[in-house]
Amino acid sequence: MRRNSIEERPARREDLAAWYRALLERQAESGLSVTDFAASAGVSAWTLYDWRRRLAGSDGDRDAAPRLVELSVVPSPPASMGTGIGVHLRSGHRLDVRAGFDDHELRRLIGVLESC
Numbered sequence: 001m002r003r004n005s006i007e008e009r010p011a012r013r014e015d016l017a018a019w020y021r022a023l024l025e026r027q028a029e030s031g032l033s034v035t036d037f038a039a040s041a042g043v044s045a046w047t048l049y050d051w052r053r054r055l056a057g058s059d060g061d062r063d064a065a066p067r068l069v070e071l072s073v074v075p076s077p078p079a080s081m082g083t084g085i086g087v088h089l090r091s092g093h094r095l096d097v098r099a100g101f102d103d104h105e106l107r108r109l110i111g112v113l114e115s116c
Helices: 013-030 034-041 045-057 103-114
Strands: 084-088 094-098
C-alpha cells in the first residue's frame, strides 16, 4: 500500500489535536476507509477512531444527541433512467446514484453522509 505523505507527528502534546484534526480531514477527503487510510498514514485505525471521538466532544456538545440524516423512500425512476439509489437529505438536496457508478464516488458519498 502506498504511504500517504503527511507531516511528522508533532512531539508537543499541545499540537496533537490540530495534527489529528487535519489527518481526519484528509481521511474523509480521500474516500478510503479509516483502516486503509490509517495503514497508509502509519497510525492505527483505533487511534484515528479515538481522535475522531475526542475531537467531536471538544466542540462542547459532548452530551448532544447523535446527528441524524433524514431519508425517505421515493418512487422508482422511469425505466429510461435505469436503476439506482435516490437519497433526499433534510437540507432539501437529493443525491442520485445510478447503476454502474464508480466505487470511488460511492466512498466519497458515504464520507459526505457520515460527516453530516
